[in-house]
Amino acid sequence: MELIFSVFITILYVLTRGASGATNLFNVMDYGAVGDGKTDDSAAFSKAWKSPCNSPSRNPILVIPASKIFLLKPVTFSGPCKSTSIHVLMSGNIVAPDSKSAWKGYHLDMWLAFTNVNGLTIIGSGTINGRGAIWWSECSSYRVPEGGTCKGPTALTFYRCNGLVLKGTKHINSQRNHIAIFNCKDVTFSNLHISAPKTSPNTDGIDIASSSNVRILNSFIGTGDDCIAISSGSSHINITGIACGPGHGISVGSLGAHGGNDTVEEVHVRNCTFNETMTGVRIKTWQGGVGYARKILFEKIKFIRADNPIIIDQYYCPGGHCKNETSGIKISDVSYRYITGTSTTDKVINLSCDQNVGCTNIQLYYVHIISTVPGKKAYSFSFNAHGNCTHTKPVVKGLQP
């Protein structure tokens, strides 16, 4: 992989250097970074970032060299940059401070962030290690309720980055969620490896919010929370070739908290495997919201011992203090096709739609999930869900054509 990246970067270098005559490689080592895993390299990285960002070169490249470990405090790499295409060659590794005091004077929500950088490509086989255990510990004395949050920064945030590519990198042990995409358009993530212990609280793999045209491809995500969560304002999201688990599966939502007007549409999840996840493919909404979740497709999914594989939950209420509301997020045009596998429980399908709004045009086609519980037959439950169900076991009553 490293070889391919080097060749790729060399070609870029030759091409762009040839064109502009100016150098376009900027190595963090030339800006005072030490890379011994102990020295705070934040200032060197901030300084180094200004060069490619302000470079008039057509294709500036920030180089984070291999075989080094850079200790970074919270750092924001901000744009706008001069070039419409900027590369970060991530061959080296980045680690977070091992103490929360490093966040004194910084926003607690973020560790590393890119904001307002268009045409950003981060590529390489380096690892970003959040050393999250110090943040999890305050949560681990009690079981964090689903949807409850522990304080802690997102390891890597992209805010307003259009035309974003992230490829090949490893992400481990984030303080809270590993990667957040917020307000971005045209995003492609591929060949990522994201991992944290099954018991680590709130360590979502990738969170997508207010973003469109997002592709997440061929990656491994195994953490303590959602592999991928898609929240309000997101549309045209394609997720393909993800090996998810452990974790809580792939979720749309939660939507409609506190009466919110939340919308998600055109989400395609294909060719994914869920290995020992708590839930599998899930749409979750609070009662009392407005807005919609629609045109959602789950296709060619395989479950290996997932606890609750298929869920629509319109009564999501992790704190347990919700009123019986009259409005609800409208769920429609959701298809489940060619889904197979096993569940560690017998509750394999649960479509609990809002009592007032209901779900419409829910389609199941060739869905077959069996229970691994000895002597128990898999069953399904549905409430106020409308649509049809063909070649599916267990049959979802009420969805029959």
Ligand SMILES: *[C@@H]1O[C@H](CO)[C@@H](O)[C@H](O)[C@H]1NC(C)=O
């Ligand atoms: C998602 O996949 C569909 C069907 O393959 C395709 O038409 C659409 O353009 C894709 N969208 C994105 C954002 O890649």
Ligand SMILES: *[C@@H]1O[C@H](CO)[C@@H](O)[C@H](O)[C@H]1NC(C)=O
């Ligand atoms: C399905 O995903 C796997 C990775 O999990 C990948 O190797 C394979 O090529 C994908 N197949 C298709 C048809 O996309």
Ligand SMILES: *[C@@H]1O[C@H](CO)[C@@H](O)[C@H](O)[C@H]1NC(C)=O
């Ligand atoms: C919710 O937001 C959508 C899109 O922004 C808008 O079209 C719609 O009118 C809003 N609905 C309500 C009830 O506010």
Ligand SMILES: *[C@@H]1O[C@H](CO)[C@@H](O)[C@H](O)[C@H]1NC(C)=O
């Ligand atoms: C599923 O996860 C278990 C436990 O982590 C692992 O031993 C097994 O190899 C995984 N199976 C697949 C098909 O990835």
Ligand SMILES: *[C@@H]1O[C@H](CO)[C@@H](O)[C@H](O)[C@H]1NC(C)=O
């Ligand atoms: C909630 O309100 C609906 C009417 O909007 C009613 O049919 C239902 O029984 C109520 N549920 C509970 C749990 O009170």
Ligand SMILES: *[C@@H]1O[C@H](CO)[C@@H](O)[C@H](O)[C@H]1NC(C)=O
């Ligand atoms: C289905 O989900 C609803 C909403 O979370 C829950 O109240 C209900 O107990 C579940 N039913 C089964 C059979 O698991």
Ligand SMILES: *[C@@H]1O[C@H](CO)[C@@H](O)[C@H](O)[C@H]1NC(C)=O
């Ligand atoms: C299922 O319902 C949809 C409309 O909701 C329809 O287009 C489709 O033909 C139906 N499929 C079957 C097998 O009845």
